[in-house]
Amino acid sequence: MQNIITEIRQEIGRLVLFEPFFATIALGMKLTVSDDDATAWVNGMEMGFGAKFWNGLNRKQRRTLIAHECLHVANMHDLRKGGRNHKMWNEACDWAINQHLTGMEYEFPPEGCTEPAKLAEYAGMACLLYTSDAADE
Secondary structure, three states, rough: HHHHHHHHHHHHHHHHHHHHHHHHHHHEEEEEEEEOOOEEEEOOOOOEEEEHHHHHOOHHHHHHHHHHHHHHHHHOOOOOOOOOHHHHHHHHHHHHHOOOOOOOOOOOOOOOOOOHHHHOOOOOHHHHHHHHHHHHH
16 A cells, blocks of 8 residues: 555656646645545545555556546535535536546546546536536436
């Protein structure tokens, strides 16, 4: 697990050069790794990654994942969730974040809210609009 923490720190170090905004957020987080089937999570104070998921990603996908998690913090998604359904809110926020990262120098991990047609359909929408759209389905 310590090897993964070292790899995460190295990717954050690269973000210092390429994306200092994201690096600033990531440097303020406690880093954790789990050995369950988790992907990644952040709660404003801690950023965590599932070991198996992390090990299945290439370097560019790892950097994208860290930037993605930092945008949850930057957009205060954990604080804005309120009483909303966690799974639905998180997915809505994931779509909004990935929309923001689309077209930049990022490569999305194989899992997640990254379907190009849906990203195009949801272009410019905020999390609240995604959740209301999902509730209508």
